[in-house]
Amino acid sequence: MGTTVGFDLDMTLIDPRPGMVAVMNALGEEAGLPLDGEHFASNLGPPLDMVLRDFGAPAERIPGLVARFRELYPEIVVPATIALPGAHAALEAVRRAGGRIVVVTGKYGPNADKHIKALGLEVDVLVGELWATGKAVALREHGAKAYAGDHLGDVRGALAAGVTPIGVTTGPCSRAELAAEGAEVIFDSLEEFPGWFSAFGAPEPVR
Structure with a gap:
């Protein structure tokens, strides 16, 4: 039985930042609210309702804003998104070793699935929100x-699950921040993952 590895999506496997800037600015213009797409795209990770609340959106408007964001998302963000360096190779390393790949993301599941299909990322399970x-x-x-994830929240999730926390510095958090949060392994990108996984995912010797 191979090893199952979990991966975050935004800024771990994919880079959606240009589209995220555009969709948040479009939502703000449409809604007449001061939503900052650049800030949003530079700090991906937290749930959208939390982000909108931090931008000062009225609480009663947040459900409608979330729904509209999700409607705008596929046409604006998905086509502008690329896979990060090493993403495909990392997934292939797990698959080649007989393992399974679970993507666990804060993103709305149907839109996350559109990214995975558009970029040809082969995963076994996708869990959103x-x-x-x-x-x-x-x-x-x-x-x-x-x-594996780029955010301090990803490290916390791994630790809460009792699994090895892997940090990647492709997102908003520095190596020092990820280490302080408890990441046991830290990569500059997933290009470093296959070499590490060749030892981590190796079957234990028969005794």
Whole structure:
């Protein structure tokens, strides 16, 4: 039986920032609210309702704003998104070793699935709308042994699940921040993942 590895999506496997800037600015213009697309795209990770609340959106408008964001998203963000360096190779390393791949993301599941299909990312399970320690539920359910992500919330999720926390510095958090949060392994990008996984995912010797 191979090793199951979990991966975050935004800024771990994919870079959606140009589209994120555009969609948040479009939403703000349409809604007449001061939504900052650049700030949003530079700090991806937290749930959208939390982001909108931090931007000062009225609480009663947030459900409608979230719904509209999700409507605008596929045409604006998906075509402008690219896979990050090493993303395909990291997934292939797990698959080649007989393992399974679980993507656990705070993103709305149907839109996350559009990214995965558009970029040809081969994953076994996709779980959306989980953030920080909430990700532990899916990681435990699917038997993950490690979880890779770019945000401090991803490290917290891995630790809560009792799996190896892997940090990547492709997102908003520095190596020092990820280490302080408890990441056991830190990569500059997923290009470093296959070499590390060749030892981590190796079967234990028969005794």
